[in-house]
Amino acid sequence: MAKTSTLNSMNTSHEKAVQAILYGQSCAKRLKLQLDHPMADGRSVSNYDLAKSIVHCFSSAISIFSDKPKSEDNFFSDLSSRDSSSSSSPPLPQRSHSKKRKNNNTNSSENWRHDSPDPNYYDGFLWRKYGQKTIKQSKHQRSYYRCSYNIDHACGARKHEQKIKDNPPVYRTTYFGHHTCNINHNQDAGLTTVGDSVNDLENSRMIWFGEDLDQEKESHTSGLSVSVKHEEGSIKEETVDQYRHRGITSHDKDCQNVIKENHQPSPSGSYTPPSSSGSEIDMFDSDLLVEDLDLWDRYDMYDFGLR
DNA sequence: TCTATTTGACCCCC
DNA sequence: GGGGGTCAAATAGA
Numbered sequence: 001m002a003k004t005s006t007l008n009s010m011n012t013s014h015e016k017a018v019q020a021i022l023y024g025q026s027c028a029k030r031l032k033l034q035l036d037h038p039m040a041d042g043r044s045v046s047n048y049d050l051a052k053s054i055v056h057c058f059s060s061a062i063s064i065f066s067d068k069p070k071s072e073d074n075f076f077s078d079l080s081s082r083d084s085s086s087s088s089s090p091p092l093p094q095r096s097h098s099k100k101r102k103n104n105n106t107n108s109s110e111n112w113r114h115d116s117p118d119p120n121y122y123d124g125f126l127w128r129k130y131g132q133k134t135i136k137q138s139k140h141q142r143s144y145y146r147c148s149y150n151i152d153h154a155c156g157a158r159k160h161e162q163k164i165k166d167n168p169p170v171y172r173t174t175y176f177g178h179h180t181c182n183i184n185h186n187q188d189a190g191l192t193t194v195g196d197s198v199n200d201l202e203n204s205r206m207i208w209f210g211e212d213l214d215q216e217k218e219s220h221t222s223g224l225s226v227s228v229k230h231e232e233g234s235i236k237e238e239t240v241d242q243y244r245h246r247g248i249t250s251h252d253k254d255c256q257n258v259i260k261e262n263h264q265p266s267p268s269g270s271y272t273p274p275s276s277s278g279s280e281i282d283m284f285d286s287d288l289l290v291e292d293l294d295l296w297d298r299y300d301m302y303d304f305g306l307r
Numbered sequence: 308t309c310t311a312t313t314t315g316a317c318c319c320c321c
Numbered sequence: 322g323g324g325g326g327t328c329a330a331a332t333a334g335a
Contacts, residue, residue: 004325128310128311128312129312130312130326131313131326131328132312132313133324133325133327135324135325136324142325144326144327160326168310
């Protein structure tokens with residue numbers, strides 16, 4: 001029994017690492033698309049943000065594999081455990097009447113920040129506003145949001161949003177904790193959101209990969225190094241030339257459609273999540289890889305030079 | 308009527 | 322003691 005749970009634990013961490021890599025791969029592919037088609041309109045995420053997500057994902061995967069078994073399963077939950085509503089706590093935060101403030105050391109609990117010119121930036125999750133404050137050092141008010149499934153799913157994810165720049169307007173969203181609700185209303189946004197890539201990754205595990213993931217698991221969990229090697233082989237097999245010969249593939253079209261769909265403002269100005277058509281899944285088919293390895297050099301540049 | 312947002316007050320931490 | 326995070330009643334909107 002204990003043996004089984006240990007094995008399960010191993011699989012879980014292994015799967016998470018694989019998912020992290022797949023996620024990074026998907027982001028890389030999308031980045032490549034954006035680089036290949038710089039004039040394509042409707043992009044919702046900047047190249048820089050995509051690159052950051054990629055670096056983050058691969059760092060995550062590396063950490064999982066280099067971590068000791070103890071931390072394997074906790075890798076993603078670590079983020080939430082920094083929050084007071086940690087997984088070891090009861091499902092519902094027992095606040096009683098104490099308005100006890102969580103540790104204000106935001107550096108330790110802050111997961112990610114995202115700057116956007118769009119105050120209605122949609123990250124795939126539903127948020128409920130629970131407060132607004134004037135911040136002393138800023139002329140703009142800060143809004144406080146928590147996950148709409150905070151109660152239903154004991155989701156401890158929170159975010160703050162504040163305008164940090166006027167002209168052009170820049171809104172900074174800071175994410176805390178991580179989603180335990182596993183409900184992402186925008187699959188693509190969930191994939192590409194840089195707001196909290198790790199969290200989204202975890203959510204994308206459920207929404208994105210679905211049955212395909214199970215198949216992926218089958219093929220990957222036997223040994224990542226082997227899989228990676230195999231995929232590297234496929235990188236060579238499908239050369240850049242082949243890629244270019246294909247022109248814009250169905251995958252690419254899907255991708256562009258998704259990009260457009262996902263950033264089409266509704267008449268009211270608020271964002272309307274696209275209906276899930278499955279095209280996103282096609283777009284991030286795990287068989288597709290980044291062919292142009294030079295891209296990875298750029299990721300490093302982003303990682304070490306621009307962060 | 309239900310749900311989401313606003314806002315003043317409360318409370319903790321620095 | 323002040324700043325900032327959260328609560329919860331009041332309010333708005335569908």
